[in-house]
Amino acid sequence: xxxxxxxxxxxxxxxxxxxxxxxxxxxxxxxxxxxxxxxxxxxxxxxxxxxxxxxxxxxxxxxxxxxxxxxxxxxxxxxxxxxxxxxxxxxxxxxxxxxxxxxxxxxxx
Amino acid sequence: xxxxxxxxxxxxxxxxxxxxxxxxxxxxxxxxxxxxxxxxxxxxxxxxxxxxxxxxxxxxxxxxxxxxxxxxxxxxxxxxxxxxxxxxxxxxxxxxxxxxxxxxxxxxxxxxxxxxx
Numbered sequence: 001x002x003x004x005x006x007x008x009x010x011x012x013x014x015x016x017x018x019x020x021x022x023x024x025x026x027x028x029x030x031x032x033x034x035x036x037x038x039x040x041x042x043x044x045x046x047x048x049x050x051x052x053x054x055x056x057x058x059x060x061x062x063x064x065x066x067x068x069x070x071x072x073x074x075x076x077x078x079x080x081x082x083x084x085x086x087x088x089x090x091x092x093x094x095x096x097x098x099x100x101x102x103x104x105x106x107x108x109x
Numbered sequence: 110x111x112x113x114x115x116x117x118x119x120x121x122x123x124x125x126x127x128x129x130x131x132x133x134x135x136x137x138x139x140x141x142x143x144x145x146x147x148x149x150x151x152x153x154x155x156x157x158x159x160x161x162x163x164x165x166x167x168x169x170x171x172x173x174x175x176x177x178x179x180x181x182x183x184x185x186x187x188x189x190x191x192x193x194x195x196x197x198x199x200x201x202x203x204x205x206x207x208x209x210x211x212x213x214x215x216x217x218x219x220x221x222x223x224x225x226x
Contacts, residue, residue, distance in 0.1 A: 034212040036154075043204055043216035044154065055214070087154055091211025096168035098144065098156040098211070 002026055002090055004101035012109040013078050021104045023071040023088035032092035035064055035073045038103075039084045047086075048073065075106075083108055111135040111215045113205045118220030125195050129220055131188040131205030139163070139183040142208040145190050147201035148219070155201070158190060159208060173199075195224045 003026040013019045023033065031051040036044040046055040048064035051071055061076040075082055088101040117129040129145070144159040158179040159168040167179045178191040188205055202219035 032211055036213070038154075043218050044213070045216070046212060046214050049212040049214075085153075089154075089213070094208070094211040095142070095159065095161070095166065097170075098146075098159065098208075098213070100146075100154040100156060103153045 002029060002093060002097075002099050004088055004090055004099050006086075006088060006101040006104045008104060009102075010105045010107060012107055014109045015080060016077050017109075019075040019078055019082075019106055021073040021075075021086055021106070023066075023073070023101050025069045025071075025090055025092075028068045029090040029092035031067045032090055032094075033064075033066070033071050034089045034091065035062075036087045036089065037082075037084045038087065044087065078106070082106065111207065113207065113215060113217030115203065115205050115217045115220040118203065118222045120223045120225065121195055122226050123196060123224055125224070126191070126193045127195070127222060129190040129192065129203055129205075129222070131217060133186045133188065133205075133207075136207070138181075138186040143181060143188045144206050144208050144213065145179065145188075146204045146206055146213065146216075147199075147222075148204070149198070149201040152201075157203070160188070192222065195222070197224050200224045 005024045007022045033051045035048040038044040052064045085103045087103045112134045114132045145157040160179045164181045176194045204219040205217040206213045207215040
């Protein structure tokens with residue numbers, strides 16, 4: 001079973017600053033890694049897939065990197081609408097399994 | 110426009126059952142695997158179950174195996190989740206979602222299941 005971990009649990013950032021979120025897999029997932037954003041009361045939204053490809057309509061300030069077991073989501077200049085919880089998810093062993101990380105909350109400093 | 114609309118949630122006693130449904134539109138339903146992902150109050154996302162586009166192959170998380178059954182009707186563009194032997198820890202919002210090569214690219218707003226006596 002692949003276990004996903006994310007750090008930090010909470011990241012306090014000022015608007016306009018850069019945010020760097022980390023995701024780690026317990027074993028290699030190649031580049032089969034997605035990132036999601038979730039705001040309170042809303043469904044998650046796909047941001048990044050294939051570790052580094054932005055989904056349709058996602059602003060260029062969101063970027064993903066990494067492969068194997070270490071991944072990073074970077075938000076280059078935080079906007080007010082970016083304060084949310086971010087989840088990583090591996091799909092290297094889909095089917096049959098999908099695995100989400102525990103999430104990182106990005107809040108206003 | 111892809112739309113996923115869940116229904117069927119509610120309050121149920123421990124040991125009880127519910128049938129969750131998801132109505133899909135805006136895409137060729139049978140071409141995509143589908144999945145259910147749940148979120149307990151104040152907690153993170155937990156993958157629960159998935160099913161291939163043809164409906165021939167279901168997949169389950171260990172936490173629900175033997176209690177939950179996923180199914181789909183490609184003629185009606187619907188996805189179902191039969192949830193039996195419910196426990197307090199099954200309390201969550203259950204999201205129906207589309208799977209594209211492993212990534213979950215569209216999500217419904219979810220239906221709340223509350224297990225309590």
